[in-house]
Amino acid sequence: MTDHVTHVTHPLVQHKLTLMRQTGTSTAVFRQLLREISQLLAYEVTRGLPMTTKRIDTPLEPMDAPVIDGKKLALVSILRAGNGLLDGVLELIPSARVGFVGLYRDEATLKPVQYYFKVPTELEDRLVIAVDPMLATGNSSVAAIDLLKEAGATNIRFLCLLAAPEGIARMQEAHPDVPIVTAAIDSHLNEHGYIVPGLGDAGDRMFGTK
Numbered sequence: 001m002t003d004h005v006t007h008v009t010h011p012l013v014q015h016k017l018t019l020m021r022q023t024g025t026s027t028a029v030f031r032q033l034l035r036e037i038s039q040l041l042a043y044e045v046t047r048g049l050p051m052t053t054k055r056i057d058t059p060l061e062p063m064d065a066p067v068i069d070g071k072k073l074a075l076v077s078i079l080r081a082g083n084g085l086l087d088g089v090l091e092l093i094p095s096a097r098v099g100f101v102g103l104y105r106d107e108a109t110l111k112p113v114q115y116y117f118k119v120p121t122e123l124e125d126r127l128v129i130a131v132d133p134m135l136a137t138g139n140s141s142v143a144a145i146d147l148l149k150e151a152g153a154t155n156i157r158f159l160c161l162l163a164a165p166e167g168i169a170r171m172q173e174a175h176p177d178v179p180i181v182t183a184a185i186d187s188h189l190n191e192h193g194y195i196v197p198g199l200g201d202a203g204d205r206m207f208g209t210k
């Protein structure tokens with residue numbers, strides 16, 4: 001993957017995203033749409049994976065057929081909203097290894113603090129796809145990728161649904177080697193750190209909390 005930011009403009013992705021943004025969309029429909037979009041985004045974020053061939057038998061004759069090379073890739077969900085993207089991507093890549101990063105914001109320092117970190121072994125030999133639907137300030141995404149690099153990851157891609165220009169800039173500054181795939185780049189962040197126009201709190205909308 002060479003482009004630093006890939007904005008997926010496919011009509012299916014854009015149409016489903018519009019439905020997700022709307023206030024009247026129920027939790028059940030929101031979750032279903034997120035699952036569907038995440039599969040379309042998974043197609044994009046796995047573009048250009050190294051390939052090899054494997055000898056197989058077809059009913060007519062043997063052939064050297066293409067397969068993805070290397071170790072099973074690792075999907076890492078940034079809790080909790082990352083789990084909504086994770087589910088759909090895992091359906092498409094069922095053999096992927098899965099990790100979780102949990103961060104909360106310290107209200108005094110406003111810095112992300114780790115409360116959970118569990119990732120697959122041999123991270124250094126895997127493509128790692130970190131997933132979080134909302135790239136807002138970029139603080140938690142940057143912190144999560146810091147932790148993944150400390151754990152050995154060298155080949156990381158970041159998958160989100162919506163990005164704010166501020167979050168993209170922050171990620172590009174901190175982790176210029178991590179390509180970003182997103183379905184939309186919105187206008188800006190508001191004073192509460194929400195993406196505008198955005199879709200509200202992704203976790204609340206997918207889990208029906210407030």
Ligand code: URA
Nearest residue numbers: 134136194195201202
């Ligand atoms: N997280 C969300 O869920 N929504 C935003 O708009 C920003 C961060």
